[in-house]
Amino acid sequence: xxxxxxxxxxxxxxxxxxxxxxxxxxxxxxxxxxxxxxxxxxxxxxxxxxxxxxxxxxxxxxxxxxxxxxxxxxxxxxxxxxxxxxxxxxxxxxxxxxxxxxxxxxxxxxxxxxxxxxxxxxxxxxxxxxxxxxxxxxxxxxxxxxxxxxxxxxxxxxxxxxxxxxxxxxxxxxxxxxxxxxxxxxxxxxxxxxxxxxxxxxxxxxxxxxxxxxxxxxxxxxxxxxxxxxxxxxxxxxxxxxxxxxxxxxxxxxxxxxxxxxxxxxxxxxxxxxxxxxxxxxxxxxxxxxxxxxxxxxxxxxxxxxxxxxxxxxxxxxxxxxxxxxxxxxxxxxxxxxxxxxxxxxxxxxxxxxxxxxxxxxxxxxxxxxxxxxxxxxxxxxxxxxxxxxxxxxxxxxxxxxxxxxxxxxxxxxxxxxxxxxxxxxxxxxxxxxxxxxxxxxxxxxxxxxxxxxxxxxxxxxxxxxxxxxxxxxxxxxxxxxxxxxxxxxxxxxxxxxxxxxxxxxx
Amino acid sequence: xxxxxxxxxxxxxxxxxxxxxxxxxxxxxxxxxxxxxxxxxxxxxxxxxxxxxxxxxxxxxxxxxxxxxxxxxxxxxxxxxxxxxxxxxxxxxxxxxxxxxxxxxxxxxxxxxxxxxxxxxxxxxxx
Numbered sequence: 001x002x003x004x005x006x007x008x009x010x011x012x013x014x015x016x017x018x019x020x021x022x023x024x025x026x027x028x029x030x031x032x033x034x035x036x037x038x039x040x041x042x043x044x045x046x047x048x049x050x051x052x053x054x055x056x057x058x059x060x061x062x063x064x065x066x067x068x069x070x071x072x073x074x075x076x077x078x079x080x081x082x083x084x085x086x087x088x089x090x091x092x093x094x095x096x097x098x099x100x101x102x103x104x105x106x107x108x109x110x111x112x113x114x115x116x117x118x119x120x121x122x123x124x125x126x127x128x129x130x131x132x133x134x135x136x137x138x139x140x141x142x143x144x145x146x147x148x149x150x151x152x153x154x155x156x157x158x159x160x161x162x163x164x165x166x167x168x169x170x171x172x173x174x175x176x177x178x179x180x181x182x183x184x185x186x187x188x189x190x191x192x193x194x195x196x197x198x199x200x201x202x203x204x205x206x207x208x209x210x211x212x213x214x215x216x217x218x219x220x221x222x223x224x225x226x227x228x229x230x231x232x233x234x235x236x237x238x239x240x241x242x243x244x245x246x247x248x249x250x251x252x253x254x255x256x257x258x259x260x261x262x263x264x265x266x267x268x269x270x271x272x273x274x275x276x277x278x279x280x281x282x283x284x285x286x287x288x289x290x291x292x293x294x295x296x297x298x299x300x301x302x303x304x305x306x307x308x309x310x311x312x313x314x315x316x317x318x319x320x321x322x323x324x325x326x327x328x329x330x331x332x333x334x335x336x337x338x339x340x341x342x343x344x345x346x347x348x349x350x351x352x353x354x355x356x357x358x359x360x361x362x363x364x365x366x367x368x369x370x371x372x373x374x375x376x377x378x379x380x381x382x383x384x385x386x387x388x389x390x391x392x393x394x395x396x397x398x399x400x401x402x403x404x405x406x407x408x409x410x411x412x413x414x415x416x417x418x419x420x421x422x423x424x425x426x427x428x429x430x431x432x433x434x435x436x437x438x439x440x441x442x443x444x445x446x447x448x449x450x451x452x453x454x455x456x457x458x459x460x461x462x463x464x465x466x467x468x469x470x471x472x473x474x475x476x477x478x479x480x481x482x483x484x485x486x487x488x489x490x491x492x493x494x495x496x497x498x499x500x501x502x503x504x505x506x507x
Numbered sequence: 508x509x510x511x512x513x514x515x516x517x518x519x520x521x522x523x524x525x526x527x528x529x530x531x532x533x534x535x536x537x538x539x540x541x542x543x544x545x546x547x548x549x550x551x552x553x554x555x556x557x558x559x560x561x562x563x564x565x566x567x568x569x570x571x572x573x574x575x576x577x578x579x580x581x582x583x584x585x586x587x588x589x590x591x592x593x594x595x596x597x598x599x600x601x602x603x604x605x606x607x608x609x610x611x612x613x614x615x616x617x618x619x620x621x622x623x624x625x626x627x628x629x630x631x632x633x634x
Contacts, residue, residue: 037607053607164540165600191540191600221602229602242542243578244534244553245601251554265539302539348597348611352543359588359616398616401584403539428537428580474538474580 004101004111004335006041008048014098016049016105020199022058022218025065026211032057037220039196042108042343043334045382051195054219056227062187062215063233066158069212070185074155081181082130088205089126092119095204099197103169104334106197108343108384109297111335121463122173125481128465132483133181146500153490155183156235160228162221162249163198164240165191165345166300166405170463172198174480175238176214182489187215187234189225193346221245232256236489239263240302243474261478261488263302263470265403266431269424270294270305270460271414271446273437277314286458287436288325293460294409295329295341295388300349302475303432305460307400308411309423315413322390323369329388331374341407343383350384353406356399357389365393365410395423403429417442421449430472434460453479508626510589511563511575517594517612518567521547524604525569533592535562535577535585535614536601545575545592545612546603565592587624588616 005012019036021028035053040046052058073081092099100114109118141149161175168190179186190198195218202216217224229237230252239249240263253260276287294305310318334342344350350373357371370389375381389408391399400410414420424433430452437443437458447455453470456462463469463481470479478488513521525531530550536542546553550571560582564572575592577585597611605612619627 166540192598192606193600220606221600222604223607225600226602241540241600242536242538242544243581244536244546245541246538247534248548248553248602265537265542346597348544348595348599348613351595351597351611351613355613355615356543359618362616362618396584398585398588402537403542405539405542428584 002337003333006335007102007105012101014102014200016102016196016200018049020049020051020196020218022052022054022062023199023202023206023216024062025068025215026206026209029061031055032061037192039106041105042345042384043105044379045347045384048105049196051199051218054217054224058217058219059187059224059227059231062217063158063231065212065215066185066187067233069210070155070158073185073210073213074157074183076183078133078136081183082134084208085126085130085177085181087208089123089130091205091208092123092126092201096120096123099169099201099204101335102200103197104342106194107165107168108334108345110339110342112337112339113297115337118167118170121465122170125173125177125465129177129181129486132486136483136486146498148497148499150495150497152493152495153182153486154493156489156491157184158234159184159186159236159238159489160231160234161186161188162225162229162237162239162241163188163190165193166297166302168194168197169201171240178485179489180213182486184489185213187217187228189217189219189228192218192220230255234258236260246476259488261480262476263431263478263480264474264476265302266429266452266471266475267307267401267403267427268303268305268432268434268452269307269309269427269450270434271420271424271436272308272310272318273420273439273442274311274314275438275442276436277318278438283438288322290434290436290460291322291409292325292329295326295407296461298342298344298386299407300345300405301461302403303454303461304403304405305432305434306404306409307395308409309414309420310411311420312413312415319368319411326369326388326390331385331387333380341388343385344406345384347384349405350386353386353404353408356402356404356406356408360391360393360397360399360410363393363397363399365391365397365399368392368411395426401427417446421446424450428473429475431475432456508623508630509563510627511565512589512591513565513567514591514593517592518565520594520605520608520610521565521567521573522569528604530571531573531604533573533575534559535575535581537578537581541600543614544599544601544603545614546601547605547612548602549604550574562590586628587619589619589623591615
């Protein structure tokens with residue numbers, strides 16, 4: 001057990017600067033209008049740094065730098081780019097603990113997740129795309145005896161990326177690594193709730209990239225995000241967030257005729273078939289952990305298993321054991337390595353979760369445990385904490401249909417296989433799902449029948465690179481976390497070459 | 508009879524935002540991160556289409572009411588609840604106009620009575 005000192009206090013492994021400018025052209029650049037906004041930690045509610053409040057002029061500066069850097073960067077060999085990505089990974093690994101504590105402080109998540117998941121996965125992501133781009137090949141087709149079609153991958157040029165606040169560094173790296181590997185220059189806007197940890201990361205890795213290849217502009221969506229997303233000087237926009245902004249980004253993209261990739265969330269079902277309870281063994285214990293995964297990252301995960309569907313014949317016993325497991329969740333200071341459940345990322349997020357708990361009760365869902373704000377003591381009293389909450393209800397209730405983005409799971413029963421799949425698919429979204437069964441045939445069929453881009457079978461919340469991640473239905477467009485993401489950041493150049501001396505004969 | 512209402516605090520913020528940005532509209536979001544937030548835009552910024560439902564118009568003592576929209580598929584799941592747009596301190600993502608003010612529009616919901624639901628189903632128009 002260890003409790004990290006808050007960044008900036010005596011004994012802390014990391015310190016934030018009191019103020020951050022934008023990272024443009026390989027250096028810190030003050031915002032044109034000289035405005036900054038305060039950045040509070042959700043752990044205590046108190047401000048710990050301030051960050052550039054950028055506007056359209058700052059976005060243009062960043063795009064100038066990106067366009068200046070993109071041609072040369074796009075001509076580097078895959079080997080050169082891979083080497084840089086690997087150096088970034090190495091530098092992050094050397095500073096893992098600093099980055100992890102900084103991210104926990106900014107986002108409120110339990111530091112054990114930053115140490116064991118977020119930052120190691122981000123490091124591995126750079127290494128994965130370093131390898132993937134080295135191994136990438138174009139293809140050639142022999143059209144006839146004298147004609148060959150060559151296909152080359154070429155970078156798009158300058159791309160815009162808008163990052164969410166739930167995994168401030170990992171979600172940024174999911175977008176940065178493939179875009180850089182593919183040879184693009186980037187203008188990236190972090191979320192306004194978590195703008196600083198990525199800037200702290202740039203202090204650590206910024207010197208490894210040629211100036212202008214990666215530019216970071218902070219500010220509010222309407223002031224800095226929109227000028228980026230609607231800018232005719234970007235060749236692609238990548239966004240993770242929600243549906244209305246996703247539609248708006250597609251609307252802007254339609255005006256510029258550019259592609260988008262969107263990850264817009266879900267309402268992921270977690271299916272437990274009766275046979276999981278056949279034995280009281282290690283696998284049964286694993287399924288109980290799988291149920292409890294709704295609390296990972298305070299539920300602030302696009303694939304939060306926030307609908308648990310349990311087969312009727314084992315429902316009562318399973319739920320008794322599951323609630324016992326939920327009761328063992330240790331909530332507290334996110335900087336304590338024993339803490340499992342930290343703070344929600346912002347006050348408005350806290351308010352939103354409480355409003356859902358309210359409508360859940362009104363709709364007649366039964367609170368089996370939790371159901372309110374967690375009152376903390378001392379420095380944590382001003383932070384944003386919610387007790388792990390389990391509702392029992394019906395799939396047509398709003399708490400079963402909307403991503404609450406809190407440590408809240410809504411539980412329902414199903415009769416048989418057909419009923420399970422019907423309920424699982426009765427949602428607007430299709431990002432993630434879980435299937436738990438000792439029967440391989442059942443697990444396989446359910447995995448194929450659920451309309452979602454990622455179905456975990458007998459596990460949940462694993463995010464290894466090389467496993468594609470993205471949504472069906474209203475959950476978005478595109479697949480991250482896999483080498484196929486390179487395609488989303490590349491053009492295909494076809495050279496159609498004739499090796500014949502003979503005229504075609506038309507004229 | 509209305510499906511959507513507004514608190515005085517939210518109405519006051521809407522008047523401030525109108526002074527700066529002109530006439531406004533809401534589109535109710537879904538999905539992750541800031542999903543479930545009512546997103547406030549300059550009128551016409553967000554392109555409404557056949558996939559949207561007009562929930563109502565908020566009278567906040569401006570020359571034009573503030574129209575509120577939601578996608579039809581989401582409406583099918585929300586139509587049994589009455590919505591009130593409120594505001595809380597916070598910092599939302601997305602391109603909603605209030606974010607730089609340090610406030611965030613928030614949806615509060617209550618169940619409608621059966622009588623309300625029947626009458627509103629007949630009234631709700633799609634544009």
